[in-house]
Amino acid sequence: MKISVVGTGYVGLVSGTCFSETGVDVVCVDVNEEKINLLNSGEIPIYEPGLKDIFTRNVEKNRLSFTTSLKDSLIDTEVIFIAVGTPPDEDGSADLKYVLGVAREIGRNMNKYLVVVTKSTVPVGTSKKVKAAIAEELKTRNVSIPFDVASNPEFLKEGSAVDDFLKPDRIVVGVETAKAEKTLRRLYKPFLMNGHPILFMNILSSEMTKYAANSMLATKISFMNDIANLCELVGADVDMVRKGIGSDARIGNKFIYPGTGYGGSCFPKDVQALVRTADEYGHSLDILKAVESVNYRQKEILIKKIKKHFGENLKGLRFAMWGLAFKPKTDDMREAPSLVIIENLLKEGASVVAYDPVAQEEAHRILGDNISYAKDEYDACLDADALIIVTEWSEFRSPNFRVIEKLMKSNTIFDGRNIYDPEEMRELKFNYYSIGRAAVLI
Ligand SMILES: NC(=O)c1ccc[n+]([C@@H]2O[C@H](COP(=O)([O-])OP(=O)(O)OC[C@H]3O[C@@H](n4cnc5c(N)ncnc54)[C@H](O)[C@@H]3O)[C@@H](O)[C@H]2O)c1
Structure with missing residues (x-):
């Protein structure tokens, strides 16, 4: 199998490298020429434990390559992953210009059946927009080429991204057709050795799953930070309280450590984006609004x-x-x-x-x-x-x-x-x- 991965950031580079480790041919694409030159010279632009080793091994085996040309990457490709950034727009909603830009470029350049998979974290309904953008470009070209869209949110954590990708807790995939499901099941089969599941669902549920997961984790952090601040006021010790509640199996002891608030490229923007999505549907996600303001204060x-x-x-x-x-x-x-x-x-x-x-x-x-x-x-x-x-x-x-x-x-x-x-x-x-x-x- 040959696949393309567009975007060589934390997600794209780790995903592409880990797919190549299973024997698949992977072409990684990025618009950033400097990054591609660096990758082609054998260097990786990010710090991620364990990445350099498998990167070098697979480049040497000619299974992993890098280009700025999405068009070239499409030759013989069966699946293309979109893994570009989705930064917050001015109002907090996810800015889809990079994702939809890639979708249009795919539409302008594809010549045979493709499964187009959105791996970037995108609001519910984005795959429909990806599908429409590709269809529009095909129409402009006056050609009819079949394709499928799918959603495959990524759950890797920076700092343990390689391990998370190679041994995922679960893989979530949203599909519309049995053909796309079959292709993605085949691609992911080598990652299911530890018995953890691949969960196929409809695309809207898959897109929602990613936001719900990150928002739940952010909620745990803000909850614990708020409790910690109260502990100080009443004279309790949050370490004791954490152990006391974490030993309840329904609560669990992970992700309940207080600190200086959550950061990173995901939780802040994903919580904000889900709040904006809910607003668009006339639903106020009050819990997440509180999660955000507690984090800001923390x-x-x-x-x-x-x-x-x-x-x-x-x-x-x-x-x-x-x-x-x-x-x-x-x-x-x-x-x-x-x-x-x-x-x-x-x-x-x-x-x-x-x-x-x-x-x-x-x-x-x-x-x-x-x-x-x-x-x-x-x-x-x-x-x-x-x-x-x-x-x-x-x-x-x-x-x-x-x-x-x-x-x-x-x-x-x-x-x-x-x-x-x-x-x-x-x-x-x-x-x-x-x-x-x-x-x-x-
Ligand atoms: N970083 C994480 O831990 C993490 C985890 C899970 C999901 N995500 C999601 O994955 C997505 C990517 O995140 P990231 O941290 O890897 O982003 P990043 O900013 O590190 O990398 C994005 C890359 O996409 C490239 N790019 C932008 N437009 C392009 C185009 N038209 N063609 C080719 N390349 C293009 C950029 O040059 C950049 O190298 C985001 O939606 C993010 O929310 C991130």
Whole structure:
């Protein structure tokens, strides 16, 4: 089988590479020439654990190639995946210009039957628009070529994308015809070895499943953040509460960790887009509106704690920041809580010296020289008035506190990820603020 994958971002590149690992011939397409040149020179433009190895292996076996020409990629292709970005429009709804642009290009260039699969996260009803865009181009060409559309939302997580793709919890596919179902079942068969299901459904349900899944996960995070904030007020410890509720099988212990709010390229935009979809249908998704506003507030929670400790005036203070990416094991900074914290600190006249194991280059692209970048976590602490922990990289979990203490001006830590034990911090003689637990003051 030969397939095309359009868009070589986190989703497209990982999907294309993992499909090639099963023996399928994959051509990845992107409009970004720089990216394609980089990929053709054997480099990958994103940080994703485990990707480089299978990328190199499959390129060497000539099963994985890269081009800027969608037209060329269509030669002998049976299935084409659309995996381009769907960023939020000004009103929060998903901007479909890239998805529909690709659909039109497919219509302009296809010469035989194709299954056109939307893998990008798109609002309910988008596949109909993809189908109409292709049909319109075929009509303009005055040709009649059969094709099927399908929806196949992606559930991989940045940081464990390769593993998630190779061993998915489930694969969701929306189809309209038995022919498309048969083709996609054949393509995905090698990924079903761990016994997890491929769920075929109608296209509208498949499109909805992706938004419902991300919105449920975002809801868990905002719920737990709100409970954490209340825990602090009433004197409860959110760690205990988390374990207490998580051991109930109906609740489960995953995704109930409090923090500095959710970020990344998916949850914020997908929650917003689902709220807009509901509005269009005259239905107010009040739960998700609350999820969004709690998250917005939570991104400033550490600033509140910092001001409580230092007073309203932060001018001249120097903050060390550990972690810039929106979560560990990725260089993705989209909607990262670190950006909100940095913006607030700079606005107040403070300075920031940050360290992130992989996101510094991306951070520099966004923030330029507005902050300083340290060579390691200890370097960031030099002369700092406080340390702020924003991303829970595992290398931050057991640092040498005696070294930190010597480097910093004062022993003060604001931990947005609850990675240390407050009692240990008391023994180590650090002022220690975390989320949903009593502050330690020495
Ligand atoms: N990043 C994630 O963790 C994740 C997970 C699941 C689903 N998704 C969804 O998958 C989609 C892609 O996300 P991403 O993070 O990979 O995006 P991304 O921004 O990293 O990559 C998108 C790529 O598409 C390319 N592109 C844009 N227009 C094009 C065109 N006309 N032809 C060819 N290439 C084009 C861009 O140059 C870019 O390389 C989004 O809808 C997103 O919501 C993302």
